[in-house]
Amino acid sequence: MRILVSSEPDDEVGAGLLAQLPGVDVVRYDPTAAELTAEQRGADVLIPPYRGSHRPLGLLAQLPKLSYVQLLTAGADEWSGDVPADKILVNARGAVAGPVSEWILSAILTLYRQWPDLVRFQTTGTWAHRRVEADTLAGKRVLIVGAGAIGWAVARRLSAFDAETTLVASTARADVHGPDELPALLGEHDVVVLTLPLTPATTGLVDADFLAAMRDDAVLVNASRGGIVDTDALVSELKSERIRAALDVTDPEPLPQDHPLWTSPGVIISPHMSRTVPGTNELCYRVAAEQIRQHLDGQTPTNTVLERRAK
Structure with a gap:
């Protein structure tokens, strides 16, 4: 399973945690990029970045193999209206x-x-x-x-x-x-x-x-x-x-x-920073890694927001 993880510093810890999962290939990407590379386009899972999670919304159309979007936030409102019907959307409920x-x-x-x-x-x-x-x-x-x-x-x-x-x-x-x-x-x-x-x-x-x-x-x-x-x-x-x-x-x-x-x-x-303390990014990625592990084991992730629906 190929997973796209942001290349920004806050997401470094997530790349390390996800790389420990068996059967996972972590590929880094720039959430501000207009175009993905051929390797990135082959991803099965997209994880929006820890900060400014809405930025990669425009990349969805460039991911033909995508089956799963894993958020690092408890709120899913920025993504729920854009994730296609045949994809799974999972949040990080409980992390923060x-x-x-x-x-x-x-x-x-x-x-x-x-x-x-x-x-x-x-x-x-x-x-x-x-x-x-x-x-x-x-x-x-x-x-x-x-x-x-x-x-x-x-x-x-x-x-x-x-x-x-x-x-x-x-x-x-x-x-x-x-x-x-x-x-x-x-x-x-x-x-x-x-x-x-x-x-x-x-x-x-x-x-x-x-x-x-x-x-x-x-x-x-x-x-x-x-x-x-x-x-x-x-x-x-x-x-x-x-x-x-x-x-x-x-x-x-x-x-x-x-x-x-x-x-x-x-x-x-306060400027939308109630969750922001040292180590919050790791808390979010630990929940994300557990959700993806469940998916790899053939289970429905416990934090599923949207399940696959018929197109």
Whole structure:
């Protein structure tokens, strides 16, 4: 099985891990190239690069033997609409649950403990004792929308802070609520965390009605995809100072310098980097290697997003 792995430095670790699989021939490629070589065109598997995974989309048409696309991200929205019907699309679900859940916890604590205000006081040399009203996570109710690996990792970490968590997913199951229960749950929670994939069903899910149903002074945390949130509706709510938000993703993205979201009150924004810590690329490639091993063994990879469909 010939596997295309990006030649960029972040993907070096992946080439080494995949080369250890029996029956695998790793071929490096430039994800910015317009044309593939004859050797590269004979690949069975394409792995988009660790950074900027959408860049090789245009190369799909040059891979006549391609049967499998292995992503290094949990989100598959950038590829799911372009992978042909007779190919398998597999993601790296679970690889970055640790780093992303840490970011979510840090974002909630940053807002609750009023770090943005404290840093502003620090820049002016102001000892702001009793001038900032901090809050605690203890006893807070946190609604996690998306009960995958990241959602459950967030729930586990929050339990250490004596917060109570509720999970919602696309399908109800033990200890997880279904989507029909979401509207009623919003007003019962202090924090709403988004860890769900971007799909046609979730695009614009967090609209004006969703935000209006959140309780006063609630916090919205988005670590999934910007398109899940109606940006104009969020800006309107933030300007009213009724809720606050922590965003690792936005719509549009990157966020233009003059966008009103930057200066909206009660918001902190990071540039889509919640998963990025030392060693994240190896975590992603280890999951990818396991998925490909399953495929080599004749199994359906556990992280399959799209299976082969009839053309």
